Amino acid sequence: MKRIIYAITALVLCACTDKNGSTSGQNDTTTNDSLVEVSVKYATGFTVRDSADVRFVEVGKKDRFALVHSDDTPIPANYIKVRIPIYNTICMTALQLSNFTILDAHDVVKGITGTKNLFNQDILQRVKDGQIVKIGMEGNIDTELVLAANPNVIFISPSKRGGYDAIKETGITLIPHLGYKELDPLGQAEWIKFVGMFIGKEKKANEVFAGIEKRYCDLKQAASAASFKPTVFSGEMHYGNWHAVGGKNYLAQIFRDAGADYVITDDETGGEDLEFEKMYALAANADYWRILNSFPGDFNYDALKASEPRNELFKAFKEHKVIYCNMKQQAYYEISPVQPDVLLKDFVAIFHPELVEKDYRPVYYQLLK
Numbered sequence: 001m002k003r004i005i006y007a008i009t010a011l012v013l014c015a016c017t018d019k020n021g022s023t024s025g026q027n028d029t030t031t032n033d034s035l036v037e038v039s040v041k042y043a044t045g046f047t048v049r050d051s052a053d054v055r056f057v058e059v060g061k062k063d064r065f066a067l068v069h070s071d072d073t074p075i076p077a078n079y080i081k082v083r084i085p086i087y088n089t090i091c092m093t094a095l096q097l098s099n100f101t102i103l104d105a106h107d108v109v110k111g112i113t114g115t116k117n118l119f120n121q122d123i124l125q126r127v128k129d130g131q132i133v134k135i136g137m138e139g140n141i142d143t144e145l146v147l148a149a150n151p152n153v154i155f156i157s158p159s160k161r162g163g164y165d166a167i168k169e170t171g172i173t174l175i176p177h178l179g180y181k182e183l184d185p186l187g188q189a190e191w192i193k194f195v196g197m198f199i200g201k202e203k204k205a206n207e208v209f210a211g212i213e214k215r216y217c218d219l220k221q222a223a224s225a226a227s228f229k230p231t232v233f234s235g236e237m238h239y240g241n242w243h244a245v246g247g248k249n250y251l252a253q254i255f256r257d258a259g260a261d262y263v264i265t266d267d268e269t270g271g272e273d274l275e276f277e278k279m280y281a282l283a284a285n286a287d288y289w290r291i292l293n294s295f296p297g298d299f300n301y302d303a304l305k306a307s308e309p310r311n312e313l314f315k316a317f318k319e320h321k322v323i324y325c326n327m328k329q330q331a332y333y334e335i336s337p338v339q340p341d342v343l344l345k346d347f348v349a350i351f352h353p354e355l356v357e358k359d360y361r362p363v364y365y366q367l368l369k
Contacts, residue, residue, distance in 0.1 A: 045178035085200030111149035185340035223259030233283035
C-alpha cells in the first residue's frame, strides 16, 4: 500500500488560506520526495489531487496530466500520462528556468531558447560544455536540437507565439507553465511546487516555498502597519506611449504589500499603454517612480530627462525618488519570479526604511543616484 507522507506547512502571520482547504505535515524520515503531499495555496493556474498510485495535475482549464512511477499504471482516458521523475527537459522562458535554479536542478535542464541577457554562470558553463543546447527562439526553433536534448517533457509558455507546432510533431509531451499569469507574487513563486512534482523534488519545493512565504508575509504585515503610505507609479515612455503595469498586475500587488499606493487602480492585469498626459494626470505628484529597463551604461537623471524632456515635471524626478533596476546589470527575470520576498524587501527598504535592518543592501531596486 502506498504510504502518504505529509509536508509541514509553514506558519505565516498574514491571512493566507489554502486553496485546497487543508494543511499538511512532513515526516522527517522521508527519503522519497514523490511521497510528499503538495498543496496549492496561492497559485490559480494548477491544481493537484492524489489518488492511489497516481498524482493528477490539472493546468489551466484544459490540460490534464497523470504523474505515475510506472508505465503500467492505468489512468483515465482524458489525462496524459507522464512518468516521474523526469530527468531531461527544456525550458522555454526565464521564469521557468528560475524554478529549476531555486530547486538546484540545473542538471535536469538540457535545453533553453538562448543565453542573451543570461547571468547564471552555471547555466552558461553547461551550455559551453554542451550539457545544455540552445534550441532557438520562438518561431525559429530547431527541432533537431530539441531532439538532441532528449527531453522527457518540454515546459512551454502558451503566451509565446510560434514554434510549438514543430515541437508537437516530435511527439514529446508539452507541459504548459502558467506562472506568468499569476497575479499574486506568492502565486507566481508557488510554481516551484509544480516543477518539483515533475522532477521528484516536492519536499525541497515545499520547504523553499515555505521560507519565501514566511519572509514575504512577515514583511507584508509589518508594512501594513505603517502610518504613511507613499504613492508610486511605474514605467516610461516608449514609441510615443507610456507603458505601465495595470492595477491588478502582480507588481502592483507588491507595491501595495510594501505599504504604498499604486496610482493605477484599474482591473488591467498586464501592461497598458497610456498617453503621457494621462500618466502625468495620475502621477504628477506621486512620491516614487519605479523604472525597469536595459540601459547601456549607467542610468541617471540626465539620461531619464534625455529620453523624454517632460520627465522632469514629475515630483518624483524633482525630488530624486526614482526607484531603478537595470536588467543589463541584474539577473531580474531569470531569478526574481521565485524571489518575491526579496523584491518586497527592496521596496519596503525604500518606502519604509525603518522596517528593515540599517545595513540592508538592495538586490534589485534602489533609488537612482
